[in-house]
Every structure is written in C-alpha cells, then in structure tokens.
Amino acid sequence: MSERSESPLGDDTDHADAVAGLTQLGLSTYEAKVFVGLHALGTGSAGEVAEVTDVPRSQVYGAAEGLEELGLIDVQAGTPTRYRPLPVSEARYLLFERMKEAGDTAFDYVDSVAGTHADDDDSGEAVWRTDGGENVAQRAAAMVDAAERQLTYGAADVSRIGDAVLTALSEADARGVDVRVASADPAVRAAATDTGVTAVGLAETATPDLSNGRVLVADERAVLLSVLPGAVPHVSTETAFWSDDTAFARILVTLIGEWFAEHLET
Template structure:
C-alpha cells in the first residue's frame, strides 16, 4: 500500500481528504509547522490549520503553542485505537436508528412481495439465521456433499432450535452425524441419485412448511472467488411450489 492508498483508507475511516493528507505528512515529518506540512503535501497552507485543529479534536494530533505553532501526530497504534472507537460509536448510533426505524414500521412489509433475493454469503447467513430463529415447528436444512453453507454459527443455531423443541432435519453427508451426535438434530442422507460434484445448489432451508430459501453458488473456478445468491419466500404460492419441488428432490430423505 502506498501513501495514496493509505489516505483513501483514512478517508473511509472518517477523515476528510485534507485531514488524511496532513496526518500522513506529519507521520513522515515527526513534527512540523503549517508551512512544513504544506511543503510536504498539496494541502494549501491556509487549510492546514483547520485540518490540524480537527485532528487535534479527534485526538490524533498534539499541538505546541509556539511561534510558529508546531504539530506532532500521535503514534499509529493510538490513532488506530481512536479511529476504531470513533467508527464503532458512529456505527452503533447509525444501526440503533435503523433498528428503531425498522421496529416502528413493523416486520409485516417483508411479506408483501412474493420472492426476495439475497446476495453474498454473509448476508445469506444472516437471513438463514433469522429464518431458523422464527421456526416454531419444523426445520429442514439441506446442504451439498461438501457441507457448504453450514457454518459453526448455523450449526449451533440448529442445535439450539432442536433443544427448544423444534423438529430439525439436516439433509447432507452422513459424516455430519458425528457433528450432531450430542443433539436432537436428525441427520438424513441425500438420496443416492442426488447430483453432486459441480452441483451449483448451495443450501436449502424450509421452515414450518411455509417459508423456503434456496441458494446457488457460482464457483468461478476458484473457491476464494466463490459467490452465492439466494432467493427466499414465505407464505406465498411461489413458496408452496418451491417446497413441493424440494420435497420431490429430496425423495425419501425427509418430507418437508
């Protein structure tokens, strides 16, 4: 990473362009006046003062009231701590508001559309976790032979739902039986004629016979670049059709 990349990163962490440039320049200089910083950057000298003052307010720069004024940056470790704390506080305020706004409008809006699309494994993990949490009677969770999509967190959630009295069926490789040996999760084998190898299906989740999530994987020839996209629907005609198709595909493994 060069200085330009570092400045871009500092901007993403909340610094203005001038603040990032002044801070990076002071790290090189050790200490310096507004003139020194101006000469080391393309920041106008008149703007160095305001940027340095803002950095001081954020705990990133120390100021010596001399003539001329001298500026000294805090060590990178201290700056990292300050920016991390500031970022986390800003994030908390933003998501507190979003959560309050969500509760204010209620959860019913999600059922107005027939089908929803979720992209990216992290987002899909979050949606699957929510669907599992909402289950009242029965969960069918299907994974391919490589158990893609069954993260440790989701495995724990399946155990928790089974402990809470929800019927939980995990359809996948028989090797998963050992993983859930100490729980009430029932592990069922995929049908012998179920496709595998380059099968693009990622995971299948059916909750209470009325909500379904189906994901597909785009391997792109490199596991590190693999992407996942899912569709899900609840209490709709589309959900009913998908669940019937899944039921047929699973054969005798389990009736969803």
C-alpha cells in the first residue's frame, strides 16, 4: 500500500462543497466521497478508499457499484478488486449531459401538462408575491422579456438593476419595445445608458413614495412593485407584488403612470 496522508479527505470546506456539488448532479453522498477519494488516489481498493475518506469500507463496495453503473469508474477484478475513476473532464461532461437530459425530459413533460386541469376563472389569484432580491430580479427580467410595446422600469439604487434586468431591458429595446429607466439615482441612470436604454430622472423628493425597491409597468397590463427591508414592518428581504393582465394590474398601471408623469424630471 502506498503512503497516505495523515488526515482523510473531508476535513475542509472545499471538499464538503465538492461532495455537495456532486450530489446535486445525481450521486449519493457515499458515491460522491468515493469518487473524490479515487481521484485523490488515482486507483485504489475499497480499503484504500476507506483510508482516505470517511466512508466505511463496507459502504465503499456499494458506492463503487453505483459509480460503475453510471460509467464513472472502471473496475479491475482481482484480490482485492481495484477501482479507477473516469478522468475529470469526461466525468464532468457525462454528468452534465445526464443532468441536461433529465431536465429536458422533466420540463418537456411539465410543458405538455401545463394548463390541462386549470380553472378557466383564476381571477382570485390576481396578485402574486415573490421574496428575495434574486427572485425579484428574475421575475422582473421575465416581465421585461414578455413586454411587446412599452415599459418603464424604476429603481431606488443601482443594486436593483443588476445584470439580468439590464440584459432583459437591452434586449427589449433592441426588439423595438419603448423602454425607459427612471430613477433619482445617477448610478441607475448611468447603468441604463451604458446598455443603450433611455434613462430619465426622478425628483429626489419623490423617491421614497414609490421607489423603496423597484417598480415595473409594461404594456398597460403588467405591474411589479417591491419594497425593501425596513420599509414595511416584518419584511426581512426584498419583497415584490406583481400582477399581469388583470383588472387590478391595469388600474395600478394607470395610477403609476400618472405618478411618473408628475415626478419625472423634464
């Protein structure tokens, strides 16, 4: 047996993160640890793998069988049986492709059943809520992507107009949507201008009334409003309320449009 490290793998955060990442790609925890251990060894027996990992020797065999079925290791019969891992580049490609295929299959099915049992009258679900800055940004970007004629995007500060939203705004502008970004913050307007999108100013005194977080109105039918922690009691993260193609949304779009008309700098 070759010389081993005094401490088994698994004593640091990077190792734990790698194992967690492999489990998200479909491996069991033991399979992930054995796979990492085999790469540390190059080749190894169950006993050697157990030495450099915290996987019991009795569990190494089952994990190795699973890895073999997935095509991630080669097995050499003998006494003892020895294992060799698939090179990292090949394993990466194999796992990513399988994950993509599984995702495609799942979402194709979801798409095929979408709406098959929907209630034609869903007016009771007119207003939706999204929590968390990243989730709010993704929802805002999706609403920008769906805009066909015109939209206004308002943000209190540059942290509320990140890459996902800027990309969506730029693409909307490129396909002919009348896009404008409104803010009292020069950094927000500069970010919009840098992507070729029209930016307009808001009076500083108007900002707290509406732009605690961000606001989006599109095509006179869709609206999103968000608030930040501290602006509303018991809110611990950015929270957005949005509605699309409802009577509520159209009324709110009109009110926000009037507000913008009053407070936009000329």
